[in-house]
Amino acid sequence: MTRETVPDSIAIIGCGHVGSTSAYALMLRGVARDLVLLDANHAVAEAEAMDLQHAVPMGRPVRIRAGDYGDAARAGIVIIAAGVGGKPGESRLELLERNIDVVRECMTALSAEGFMGIVLMATNPVDALAQVAYEQSGFPASRVIGSGTVLDSARLRAMLGEDLGVEARSIHAYVIGEHGDSEIIAWSSASVAGVPLLQYARDGQLADPGAVLQRVRQAAPDIIRSKGFTSFAIASCVTRICEAIIRDEHTILPVSTLLTGQYGISGVYLSLPCVVGRGGVERVIDIPLDAAEHAGLHESAGVLQRALQSVRHSSTEIRPQQKMT
Numbered sequence: 001m002t003r004e005t006v007p008d009s010i011a012i013i014g015c016g017h018v019g020s021t022s023a024y025a026l027m028l029r030g031v032a033r034d035l036v037l038l039d040a041n042h043a044v045a046e047a048e049a050m051d052l053q054h055a056v057p058m059g060r061p062v063r064i065r066a067g068d069y070g071d072a073a074r075a076g077i078v079i080i081a082a083g084v085g086g087k088p089g090e091s092r093l094e095l096l097e098r099n100i101d102v103v104r105e106c107m108t109a110l111s112a113e114g115f116m117g118i119v120l121m122a123t124n125p126v127d128a129l130a131q132v133a134y135e136q137s138g139f140p141a142s143r144v145i146g147s148g149t150v151l152d153s154a155r156l157r158a159m160l161g162e163d164l165g166v167e168a169r170s171i172h173a174y175v176i177g178e179h180g181d182s183e184i185i186a187w188s189s190a191s192v193a194g195v196p197l198l199q200y201a202r203d204g205q206l207a208d209p210g211a212v213l214q215r216v217r218q219a220a221p222d223i224i225r226s227k228g229f230t231s232f233a234i235a236s237c238v239t240r241i242c243e244a245i246i247r248d249e250h251t252i253l254p255v256s257t258l259l260t261g262q263y264g265i266s267g268v269y270l271s272l273p274c275v276v277g278r279g280g281v282e283r284v285i286d287i288p289l290d291a292a293e294h295a296g297l298h299e300s301a302g303v304l305q306r307a308l309q310s311v312r313h314s315s316t317e318i319r320p321q322q323k324m325t
């Protein structure tokens with residue numbers, strides 16, 4: 001069975017902190033015409049939908065309702081934000097065993113309902129779970145995207161903006177690799193107004209690059225330690241990715257995607273700058289990397305491959321991919 005897709009309709013599976021804040025951000029920006037909310041606890045999805053509907057007169061004209069997988073399957077984009085988040089001190093990869101069955105359940109239900117749109121994975125560990133979703137569904141890799149290091153790159157740009165006294169959106173810099181402890185900063189391609197970023201920084205303006213990476217990696221644990229979860233920044237990233245897809249923007253965003261030989265890496269989901277439009281990931285961009293960054297990216301790929309290997313051996317078999325474009 002295949003369903004007709006409504007391109008400007010978005011479904012969100014998992015209405016916790018990430019899912020409900022994403023719904024709020026999507027409504028405020030008027031990205032979609034229809035928002036459908038699903039949660040294992042249907043009463044929560046209904047309550048969030050009702051609360052959001054009451055915000056619509058102050059926001060944009062978006063139809064918001066709780067629904068089921070039949071409704072989700074008609075959406076142009078399904079955001080998966082279901083599953084547990086990390087506790088203080090827990091790495092994202094430690095969530096894999098706990099969230100893999102949730103993602104499999106979502107993908108089985110979506111496939112059974114003939115979903116033909118784009119899957120945007122937010123549940124952590126986002127790279128490994130985007131790969132699980134891709135392998136289990138048999139959808140083309142271009143249509144199964146992880147939010148990847150869009151969030152880490154936003155954190156990096158916010159921090160650099162403050163350090164350099166330049167508005168964050170004027171800074172071009174990417175965190176690449178795993179959305180997690182092995183991620184790296186692509187300093188070789190970072191720039192301000194076309195000037196290499198490390199050259200642009202005046203004496204004393206920037207901590208050493210290793211310390212900047214540490215601050216980026218440490219951001220989520222620091223927030224989670226006090227607030228218990230993160231929500232606003234990830235919701236803004238999810239909203240931006242959806243906007244790029246629905247408006248067919250061909251925007252460059254460091255989403256998580258299947259590598260197919262870039263830098264000699266293939267068969268693993270991780271983040272590199274990608275052209276994102278109506279078809280999902282339209283192109284992966286090979287940015288210049290120096291030898292250390294190249295090695296860091298390979299290390300990150302190895303970490304993710306080993307993590308997936310461990311769950312492949314310990315839990316129900318992941319169906320091999322059926323097709324690829």
Ligand code: NAD
Pocket residue numbers: 013014015016017018019038039040041044081082083084085086095099102105106121122123124125126147148151179229230231234
């Ligand atoms: P949360 O506990 O607040 O919400 C999770 C929701 O998922 C709950 O409402 C729960 O009922 C629902 N759920 C669980 N199993 C389900 C299922 N099988 N079907 C439908 N709904 C189900 O968690 P949160 O803080 O919203 O975080 C959600 C996920 O997002 C976590 O894995 C977290 O680590 C991740 N996250 C990712 C990023 C990122 O950059 N990608 C950033 C922040 C959080």
